[in-house]
Amino acid sequence: MTTDATLASHLQELRRGTVVVASLTVLRAPGYGYSLLETLSEAGFEVEANTLYPLLRRLEAQGLLTSSWNTDEARPRKFYTTTEQGNAIADALRTEWARLDDAITDLSTTPVKE
Amino acid sequence: MTTNLVDRYVFTALRRVPEQQRSDIDRELRASIEDAVEARLEAGESREAAIERTLLELGDPDRLADSYAGRPNYLIGPELYPVWRRLTLMLLTTVLPIVVIVVAVVQILSGDVTVGDVIGSAIGTIINVGAQMVFWSTLGIWIIERTGAGKDDLNRPWTPKDLPKYERGAPSRIQLAANLVWPATLVLLLVLQQFAFTEVPLLDPANWSFWWPVLIVLVVLKGLLAYWVYRAGTWTRPIAVVNAVHGLAVAAVLLYLLGSDNFFNPAFTGFNDVPVDLTGWISVATMICVALSIAYDIGDVTRKTVQAGKGLPAKIPGSGNTYA
Known part of the structure; x- marks a missing residue:
């Protein structure tokens, strides 16, 4: 395995799960699949459509999102909104993310012991 | 479009x-x-x-x-893979040989078979039954994987109590099994060569009146000795003495029979009309093999007994470490 491939696999490992936090956070305001995909990629999350769309349905099945069809426009779209439970979970996940960030920063700024 | x-x-x-x-x-x-x-x-x-x-x-x-x-992209996941591996290995290494032996014995007892028939059907059994075993164990574990039924029973959490004991010199259950399979195979071969493998028995049929039964008893005793060691959990001085006496007895019988040209069947002319002189160098070579292997066994058991008595730590192969 080359260094690039090794890095890529570790990055993928590290990013796994961030899409859930990001989606639950963005969808506090209602959004549909493609709009969320755009928002996330603009925000710097590398997420594929074929991962995100099934993920949204899974989060809905877990009760973290609700959905409703908006047929007002020419193209009917399924809008997802984060539920109260989804918000609570996103909060907990964000707290954990911040804690990990602090911990990593602490570790990397501590002088190396001889 | x-x-x-x-x-x-x-x-x-x-x-x-x-x-x-x-x-x-x-x-x-x-x-x-x-x-x-x-x-x-x-x-x-x-x-x-x-x-x-x-x-x-x-x-x-x-x-x-x-x-x-939400379908998984695998047949058997990491959680159940060890269970599947253990089950499949157990079936292939323990159950399959038993099935092959049973099939061979049944075939031989039914009479009128050649060595080629027995070997052929043994290979057939290994392939057919082996494939069946792998298939059914995989299907079974796959069903458990998908339904989740009985998953917890199969995959109970590991505890330190599950560690093997590694008592010094103590034979494991697998070693016991091996030490029991060998005597059984020997007795089986001794009986079968009289009736099955060749038209004329390889070993002297005249010895059935006394020496072959004596040899069978000695071989059975070797199996009992293995069980004794297993139960005792270690090599002790009495075991070593009995083992040495037993080894000398076996050597005495075999060397006497070989030396007096009473071991091989004088009527045996050769395999597939290729003549062999069983009383000449083959007897001498067999005598040397018998003497060497029994001397090795006595020496090996003595060494293990001394080691167990001193409580020397045993070496772990490959690591250079020892466990005490």
Whole structure:
């Protein structure tokens, strides 16, 4: 395995799960699949459509999102909104993310012991 | 033509999605594809290219369907893989040999078979029964994997109590099994060579009146000795003494028979008409083999007994470490 491939696999490992936090956070305001995909990629999350769309349905099945069809426009779209439970979970996940960030920063700024 | 491509894609994906979710996913997936296509059109791509790129990004519809349906992309997951491996190995290394031996014995007892028949059907049994064993163990574990039934019973958490004991010199259950299989095989071969393998028995049939039964008793005693060691959990001085006496007895019988040309059947002329002189160098070679292997066994058991008595730590092969 080359260094690039090794890095890529570790990055993928590290990013796994961030899409859930990001989606639950963005969808506090209602959004549909493609709009969320755009928002996330603009925000710097590398997420594929074929991962995100099934993920949204899974989060809905877990009760973290609700959905409703908006047929007002020419193209009917399924809008997802984060539920109260989804918000609570996103909060907990964000707290954990911040804690990990602090911990990593602490570790990397501590002088190396001889 | 181009919308056709989207239809085909959506239909292909939906085929493998549970029916009650299809209409919803159908609408949502189409809307998402159209959104993406539209964005590409605005960026100046042709409609055809936009559709193709969009579908390419969504990837294999079968994989998308798996993802929608929450289907795992593996046969047996990491949780049950060790259970599957243990079960399959046990079937192939323990049950399969027993089946092969039973089949061979039944075939020989039914009479009128050649060595070739027995070997042929043994190979056939290994392939057929082996394939069956792998198939059924995989199917069984796969069902448990998918349904989750009995998963916890099979995959109970590991505790330190599960560690093997590694008592010094103590034979494991597998060693015991090996030490019991050998005597059984010897007795079996001794009996079978009289009736099965060749037209004329290889060993002197006259010895059935006394020496062969004595040898069978000695071989059975060797099996009992193995069980004694297993129960005692270690090599002790009495075991070593009995083992040495037993070894000398076996050596005495075999060397006497070989030395007086009473071991091999004088009527045995050779395999497939190839003449062999069993009383000449073959007897001498057999005598040397018997003497060497029994001397080795006595020496080996003595060494193990001394080691167990001193409580020397045993070496772990390959690591250079010892466990005490």
